[in-house]
Amino acid sequence: MGRVPPKMLPLLALLLLLQLLVPTINAIEWTIPDVLDSIGNVGSSIVNPSILPTPQALLDGSKQLIAGYPFEFVSNSLNIICSQALHSNRIRSKYSPDINQMNFQLQTGCMKKNFPLTNPEAMWSSPLFDPKKKVVILATGWTTTVNGSDTIDVFSKAYNCRGDVNFVAVDAARFVDTLYTWSAFNTEEIGENIALGLVKLLDLVPVENIHLIGHSLGAHIVGSAGRHLQQMTNQTIPRITGLDPAKPCFNEGEILSGLMRGDAHFVDVIHSNSGVLGKRDPVGDVDFYPGGMGPLPTGCFSVTCAHARSWEYFAETIYPGNERNFMAVRCNSISRMRDFRCPGDQVPMGYQVPQNIKGNFFLEVSGDSPFGMHASIVRSAHLEHCGKCSESTTTTEAPSSTTAKSGSWLSG
Structure with missing residues (x-):
């Protein structure tokens, strides 16, 4: 993994904080090592301009991160709650289909x-x-x-x-x-x-x-x-x-x-x-x-x-x-x-x-x-x-x- 550029450290801290805020780490579909690898790849691209991402790629990546993943955390949490409720058989729909x-x-x-x-x-x-x-x-x-x-x-x-x-x-x-x-x-x-x-x-x-x-x-x-x-x-x-x-x-x-x-x-x-x-x-x-x-x-x-x-x-x-x-x-x-x-x-x-x-x-x-x-x-x-x-x-x-x-x- 390449060295993490100093400018990327705030983003890394934010990502780690978001992970800690999620109730169950196992529900996360990407892990802290994945994040480190991703940021490392960005660091490597700075050293090696041949793999430098294009402006469009950077835009797409930022868009996915900012707009998509926080909702993925919410979705995963809701999924866990649902599974536990169904497993316990203690929560039922208020409106039964007729x-x-x-x-x-x-x-x-x-x-x-x-x-x-x-x-x-x-x-x-x-x-x-x-x-x-x-x-x-x-x-x-x-x-x-x-x-x-x-x-x-x-x-x-x-x-x-x-x-x-x-x-x-x-x-x-x-x-x-x-x-x-x-x-x-x-x-x-x-x-x-x-x-x-x-x-x-x-x-x-x-x-x-x-x-x-x-x-x-x-x-x-x-x-x-x-x-x-x-x-x-x-x-x-x-x-x-x-x-x-x-x-x-x-x-x-x-x-x-x-x-x-x-x-x-x-x-x-x-x-x-x-x-x-x-x-x-x-x-x-x-x-x-x-x-x-x-x-x-x-x-x-x-x-x-x-x-x-x-x-x-x-x-x-x-x-x-x-x-x-x-x-x-x-x-x-x-x-x-x-x-x-x-x-x-x-x-x-x-x-x-x-x-x-x-x-x-x-x-x-x-x-x-x-x-x-x-x-x-x-x-x-x-x-x-x-x-x-x-x-x-x-x-x-x-x-x-x-x-x-x-x-x-x-x-x-």
């Missing part, structure tokens, strides 16, 4: 209409539903409602532009719009209730025509739905997509294990806020790391921005012509990819991901929309109004829901 208060919401370009999970036949017989098309069901995360979600609105517009699926959102707001830990505890039961609705749905739609997508806590909800559907019917959903699956409270081998490979025939995952709000470890058959495994992708200076990037990336690929905007390569790290040390063909992330691939894939992304490095600004401008209602207003035939909260650092 299937009678949950809905599928079918969305067309001009209308949103709710149908009870207990009566999906009503949706399937609705003139708004096309039985010849496949079905995409989206579940979103904490503090998100079907009538107050940018995620759902953007996905609805994109899928209606494509025009080859029935787009459905899950309305479970009253059970995931509570304290985060309560919402996390509810995901397994919400997933089971969705599976009960899917059982009836399968009388009318073949299982191979269903694709489940979930963002944040929603990723764990659809994972649970896939598992319970297998138990109830011995049928397996062909594909589940997890968009930055929530990290706090979800740990493999514990009561809340969350989304995992095996919940569908093919599970693809996009990580965008690794180690903070989203899980860092691979959980799917294929896991994509746009811009690497840091907590903040290019263009983001907050965890809320980073957490949202996963669904923004995926939504971009839904539009016709955008399927190959994000091309990734199987690799061990973003640095190896940048050094051209990852042999193998590139594959598209998102809508058109090949369902026969496995492993971890890395790719570069842009900091501004369109985010795909292979995107066309001209095509994006052309698609701006595609999928929108041609009428002046959009009708919602559904019970009103609580407006989604904003400004929360853990918002889904």
